[in-house]
Amino acid sequence: MKFWRLPLDAEEQIIPVGRLFIIADRCKGCNFCIEFCPNKVLEASPDFNRKGYHPPVMKPNHECNNCGLCEVICPEFAIYSTVEEKRRFTEVDLVRYEEMSSGEGKGEQE
Amino acid sequence: MRYKLVDPEPFRLGEFKQKIDETHGIHPDDRYLKPGRIPHIWCPGCGLGIVLSAFIKGMDSMEVAIDNCAVVSGIGCTGRVAGYLNMDTYHTTHGRAIPFATGLKLAKPEMEVVVFSGDGDLFAIGGNHLIHAARRNMDLTVICVNNFNYGMTGGQAGPTTHIAAKTVTTPYGNCEYPFNLTHLAYASGAVYVARWTSFHARYLIESVKKCFAKKGFKFIEVLTPCPTGYGRPNRLGSGLDQMKVYRDNSEIRNDINPMEAESGLNGPIIVGEFVDREKPTFFERYTEGVLAKASAG
Numbered sequence: 001m002k003f004w005r006l007p008l009d010a011e012e013q014i015i016p017v018g019r020l021f022i023i024a025d026r027c028k029g030c031n032f033c034i035e036f037c038p039n040k041v042l043e044a045s046p047d048f049n050r051k052g053y054h055p056p057v058m059k060p061n062h063e064c065n066n067c068g069l070c071e072v073i074c075p076e077f078a079i080y081s082t083v084e085e086k087r088r089f090t091e092v093d094l095v096r097y098e099e100m101s102s103g104e105g106k107g108e109q110e
Numbered sequence: 111m112r113y114k115l116v117d118p119e120p121f122r123l124g125e126f127k128q129k130i131d132e133t134h135g136i137h138p139d140d141r142y143l144k145p146g147r148i149p150h151i152w153c154p155g156c157g158l159g160i161v162l163s164a165f166i167k168g169m170d171s172m173e174v175a176i177d178n179c180a181v182v183s184g185i186g187c188t189g190r191v192a193g194y195l196n197m198d199t200y201h202t203t204h205g206r207a208i209p210f211a212t213g214l215k216l217a218k219p220e221m222e223v224v225v226f227s228g229d230g231d232l233f234a235i236g237g238n239h240l241i242h243a244a245r246r247n248m249d250l251t252v253i254c255v256n257n258f259n260y261g262m263t264g265g266q267a268g269p270t271t272h273i274a275a276k277t278v279t280t281p282y283g284n285c286e287y288p289f290n291l292t293h294l295a296y297a298s299g300a301v302y303v304a305r306w307t308s309f310h311a312r313y314l315i316e317s318v319k320k321c322f323a324k325k326g327f328k329f330i331e332v333l334t335p336c337p338t339g340y341g342r343p344n345r346l347g348s349g350l351d352q353m354k355v356y357r358d359n360s361e362i363r364n365d366i367n368p369m370e371a372e373s374g375l376n377g378p379i380i381v382g383e384f385v386d387r388e389k390p391t392f393f394e395r396y397t398e399g400v401l402a403k404a405s406a407g
Contacts, residue, residue, distance in 0.1 A: 023136055028154035031350050036309075036357075053154070072167065072311040075159025077137045077148055 001101050003094050013089035018066025018081040020058055026078035029053030033070040033079055039063070040100065042070070142166045142176070144196045151190060155341075155349020157308025157334030161255055162191055164311050165226070168318025179222040182211040184231035187262045188255040191226045205236030208243045211250050219393055222251070222322060229256040229270045233289055237269070244298035244327045246392040251321040251328045254291060257336035265339030272375040276343040291331045292368040296385050301326035303368055303385040307333040307356040310381060317383065326391050333373060333381075344375070 007013075020041075027049055034042045034056050041062040044054040056079065058064070064081055071080040130146040140148070143166075152158045169179065181199045183192040184207035192199035202210045207227045215223045225232075232240050232254050243250060259277050260266040267277040267284050270291065274283040296303045302324055306314045314332060321328040335341065335352035346352050356379065363371075364382040371380040 021136075025133075026137075026149050028149070030155045030348075032160075032353060035350055035354070069312075071138075072163060072315070073160055073309075074163070075152065075156060076150075077139050077143070077159070077163065080138055 002098060006091055006094065007089075010089045014086050015089055015093065016066045016086050017084045018064035019084040020064050020070075020079065020081050022056060023078045024049045024055040025051070026076045027051075027053055027055035028076055029055070030075060031056075032073045032075070036073055037070055038067060039065055139163060139166050139170075142169070142196055143194055147194050150194055152187060153336075153338045153349075155335060155337040155352075156187070157257075157332070157349065157353070158187060158191075158255060160308040160311050161188075161253065161314065161332050161334065162194065164314040165224075165253065165318055166195075168315045168322065171315070172319050172322040174222055174322055178220070179224065180211075180214055181224045181226050182207045182214065183225070184227040184236060185262075186228040186231050186260070187257070188226060188228035189231065205231055205234070205239065207231060208236060208239040208248075208250070208252070212243055212248050215249055216393070219249075223249070225250055225252045227252075227254060228261070229254055229258070229291065230260045230268045233291060233294070234260075234269050241294070241298040244295055244300045244329070247299055247301065247327050247389055247395075249325050249327070249391045249393060251318075252295075252330070253318075254329065254331050255334055256291060256331055257334050257340060258288075259336060259340045261336050261339040265336075265343065271340075275340070275375055277340065278343070281343075290368065290371065290373075292329070292371055292384055295327075295329040295331075296368045299327065299389070300329045300385065301387050301389050302328040302383075303331075304329070304383040305331040305333070305368075305371060305373070305381050307353075307360055307379065307381060308335065309353050309356040309360070310362075313362075313381075320383075320386075326389055333379065 034044060041059055041064050042056040043059050045057040049055045066081050066083050068081060134140055134145040176197045179197060181192060181195055182202060183189040184202055185204040189201060192201040200210060207225045211223045211225045256270055258270050260268050265277050266279045270288045271277060271284045272288055276283055292303050292305050304317045317330050335349040337349040341347060341352060360379040360381050362382045363380055366384060368384045371384060373379045
């Protein structure tokens with residue numbers, strides 16, 4: 001989906017910026033959080049944890065919106081997020097949204 | 111000898127307790143979990159942790175006091191839940207979670223009693239207990255985690271195994287028809303019947319919240335991936351692959367007759383809140399119908 005201008009109510013839109021806490025040694029490498037993150041901000045780390053799995057890490061230059069799906073869908077109690085700050089909706093978000101909606105896969109349904 | 115035997119380090123209680131203190135309480139849900147029990151024993155890719163997490167979040171958002179809630183579980187992978195929750199929990203004998211919970215509820219009617227068990231425990235060996243508790247409309251919440259086989263004993267066929275599915279005990283394919291658990295609970299008299307998969311974690315939290323607010327026999331079936339016991343012989347792939355199947359094949363249809371709610375091995379999976387009705391519970395009927403008359407006469 002393509003936007004041709006910034007939405008008129010962009011001033012009122014507040015986007016929360018989340019901070020992710022990943023407890024690497026609890027992770028068992030099921031990859032649920034990486035697959036189902038709606039913003040696709042996680043990827044498997046190249047490093048191993050103590051059990052020999054690849055825990056998730058934040059992708060560089062990606063932003064968590066504190067939706068909390070990773071916390072809900074993690075079977076191992078190994079990841080959670082909190083709100084760091086809140087910011088305004090900008091044109092960068094439109095570009096990111098267009099990239100995401102044209103990208104492969106989908107996050108949680110609805 | 112190819113390997114050199116190494117003397118294990120002696121067990122030191124102080125160090126062990128220090129390690130527990132360091133690794134506990136680093137996640138918000140840890141306040142509901144027993145110190146030193148996480149990581150749990152469930153396989154990588156198993157959905158049971160999601161169900162436990164959803165239950166904790168539902169309980170947390172309804173602000174149910176830990177002292178006023180008891181969890182009863184039976185035997186099996188799901189039965190381990192009783193060992194992980196830091197509250198009044200009971201790990202009962204195989205199939206007898208519901209009779210124990212019934213007694214607990216009658217002794218302490220103000221307590222929230224939740225039965226957390228698997229399909230093999232609730233419907234195979236404990237099937238009779240479940241239908242009679244539903245018939246009496248006991249005030250219980252039953253969360254049944256359905257992984258289609260007996261996971262803990264090595265993946266044998268059970269009463270929920272799909273037809274033509276391969277397990278350890280049915281190498282040529284299962285020839286028995288499976289139960290439709292939601293239909294069975296509805297026909298036995300449950301007042302709230304829902305089915306979700308472990309992919310629908312947010313809907314599951316909402317269902318758990320509704321169950322805490324409602325009186326009567328409430329039944330939630332949760333379909334979970336079992337990559338080790340059921341996925342491997344049926345070539346369903348890892349837990350993630352099965353979660354993707356739940357995402358792509360599931361269809362949310364609320365308020366339908368549970369008879370139409372099918373969940374095939376490769377076909378569509380109908381999920382949703384099927385039944386939500388009101389009925390006086392056993393305790394209300396007993397106090398009004400029997401105790402009042404007995405004390406009057």
